[in-house]
Amino acid sequence: MLLDAVFVLLILTNLILLGSSLLSASIRIVAVQGAVLGVLPFLAMAPDRLGRVLFLAVLTVALKGGVFPWLLNRALREVHVRREVAPLVGYSVSLALGIGLLALAFWLGGRIRDIGLGVSVLSLSTALFMMFTGLFLVISRQKALSQVLGFLVLENGIYAFGLLVVVNIHWLIELGVLLDVFVAVFIMGVAIDQISRAFDHMDVDQMNHLKG
């Protein structure tokens, strides 16, 4: 049940994210999500790999719960934007679609479990729902920063999936993946800074010079 509660917590962070307009609040929620992800290795892995689990957990919490939010907050301060003013999809509708995505995730989770992955439907569905939420945020939000948050949530979903389904990956690979994501977020932060300097804002909807 503890594991269930963690998954429910993760799903709730996604739902809150879908309904939240304040960028700083969204960053905080993503940070919470990252920190909760750090707990997952303890619950999901065999205890005989404690050293590795500890290493992974500390790194995850530090990166996803600390460094990423810090980077994003810095970008946020520099661009002087507080809210996602006019998302492509309103917040109530986002939430409604979120419910639909949740149902889809649970359905798909059941299907995937049936084709032979030995994990619970809830864990699979949670990972899928995080991916869907991330993808949805990337598509439907106009602020560059929100899109980065969406990317992070997507990444979190895949990471959770990896923790649950795949146990025997070489630690070098995991390190490399985390490093890549870190660099991606860092570069996106720099890009946001440059974009806001060139455009005086970070609305992606005004990036419409290139068409066809």
Place this chain on the structure above:
Amino acid sequence: MNVVACVQTVLVLLLAPLLPGVINRTKAFFAGRQGPPVLQLYFDLWKLAQKGAVYSRTTTWVFRAGPIVGLAAVLVALFLTPFGKSAAPLAFGGDLILFAYLLGLMRFMTVMAALDTGSSFEGMGASREAFFSMLAEPAFLIGLVAVARVTGSLSLSGMLANVSAETWLRVGPALVLIAAAWMVILLAENSRIPVDDPNTHLELTMIHEVMVLDHGGPDFAAILYGAALKLWVMGALLVSLLIPVHPGVLWKNGLMFLGGMFLLAVGIGVVESIMARLRLARVPQLLMGAMALAALAMMLVLK
């Protein structure tokens, strides 16, 4: 229909107007005021019942039927509502649907009566009420269905009595979600802060109070009493869900349940004291959030 259940229901009929009193006292305490007496609603009801009613010439029978049908509907709903873990006078498989529809009927009649006045102000309140309950009802029903699924019973009394410590250990997260969703809906449906402000009639953002502006005398008494009963029945479901043990003994159950109701009223008072009313545009989002919680709970129990 057993005698105990009937006695309990009569007790509820007498106690229901206490809830708003407790809520108001809690709010007054937080504001550092003396506050109205706990029995204020009883005095109001008594006063209103003495008066005659005035009806506008533009209204029809719908306007007069509104409060009466509404009160009747919620009374029937009360007969379906369990008293803690002890069964209601009326309990049969599928009564949860009837329960939801009775509350729906009450709302429908209130809305119709409001529209019947022809006043634009009341029409505004009616449209808001209809819109918000459109969002609140599915969430409420989804929660009921989820509980039914967990406990394997299709009647309100049965399923709430079946919620035990074991249930909580098994599907605790789902039950917490349902309780949270129901709390939001309880606040919304009973026109409490943060959805609606029960204190004032004349704000442009009012919902429930604005619909009943034109009622007076016994009609208004029926409305006030009906509202208190509605708060009670919805609160009773929530409290019964949250009590994780079945005491077995009658007086223990009664004590626990009434204690729970008292705590719930205090809780509502606290919420009203520490929160401001949401902007109207944010209300659908709140209700949608409640629906998301209920849906998530549903999926958790379905998997």
Place this chain on the structure above:
Amino acid sequence: MSAGMEFGLVLGVPLIGAALSILLRPPRLVLGVLAAIIGVEILCAGALIWPIVAGVQAQVAWSWFYLDALSAYHLAVMMIIFGLSTVFAGGYFGEEIRRKEIQDWPVRKFAALWCGSLAAMVLVVISNNLGVMWIGIEATTLMTAFLICVHRTRASLEAMWKYLLMCSVGVACAFMGTLLVVASARGIEAGAVHVLLWTQLRDAAPGLNQPVLKLAFIFLLIGYGTKAGLAPMHNWLPDAHSQAPAPVSGMFSGFLLNTALYCIMRYTAILEVATGGSGWSLQILQVFGMLSIGVAAVFILFQEDVKRLLAYHSVEHLGIMALGLGLGGLGAFAALFHVFNHSICKALAFFSAGRMGQIYGTHEMDRMQGMLRVNPVWGLGLLGSLLALIGMAPFALFMSEFQIAMAAMNRSAYVALIVFLAGTGIIFVGALKHAIAMAWGEPKIPVRASAAGWTDILIVAGSLGVLLAVGIWMPECYRNLLWRAAAIAEGKP
């Protein structure tokens, strides 16, 4: 020299180059060092590739590095493209330095990122570990993002953002696919198989969980397909290609896309072994190929910017490769042949377009007329490469496309054949119109004087010459290498 050391050198040399580019200051010196580094790199890679061409099955080091015919071929194409682009970049940025249109820092940034992305792509091609391969692909995205906006304008920033976001999301999907591939190996005794190593995974493929593997392939195809610019995930491609400086566009189109396609080939091999050669994965690849050809055919008709036109050509040709791979047999052979042809031709096309853009000061095709008169060398380069791109005989691209059509005919894949012929037909007409006007029209705007140096002549003549020569006559060892590579991509022993 051991294989391990060679692998180390191939990876290490570009990294040293990146470090040098940041440390050195004068832009001309940086460009010179860059050329030298790439030269050394080509030699190292050559030492690694040569035994494979001579007939060795595979070069292996520590079981994490692995080079067989398929990867050796791709490594060779990559080296040729990087060699060409670096030489061209020297001239291109040299011109801008001379005109003082570019500062010191962007040149150094370019050189460092150029070396970095080379290292990342080499990592993709030589790694046997699918996880490392993914890391390499993600690294190419990150390295190349800022290459797009070496010239920092609003449009280039926009293109960079689209590229960064779309490819990051896409590549994240590919990671999900990679994880699913590992998950599909659950049934196999844990520890006996290191499931991320491609060689071991391929050998163990018949025991993998097929439904999970198929799900994984869909994720992988969408993920790496985004990076490869397959429709409908191609949206970032025209923007990025048109806004990047010409050498970067050439490298993007010439090899970055192929790196991602290469990853897909690695997985089709596993899928084919696992499903016993059912062709399931190849059919999906075919569909994406046809879609890309169709989308490109429609959009090419409405292009006004020459670099966007070329970018849509990339979508088309990547689609043709995917289609060829999907057809299997002769198709796979032709697709791999097409990789080389397209890379050379497209690099040349972007170089010419870039130089002509510098001369005309615009990339709009309506205003870039009379190229053959304005600058015969690069004008000929653009005309020649455009003609080759649309499949004019006897260039090598005609040959490979012809072989793909043959393969479709042999397999009775008439839908694919019709889509392929119709798509290339439309593109032929649409692009030929532009090519003729640009080559022989009257110059409409005053142009800056420019002379073509001997490196320019060498690049144009060399590329067109190679395309012609390979189209007419194919060396035996080349043919062998391609057949071996095609067999690997199809999962045949």
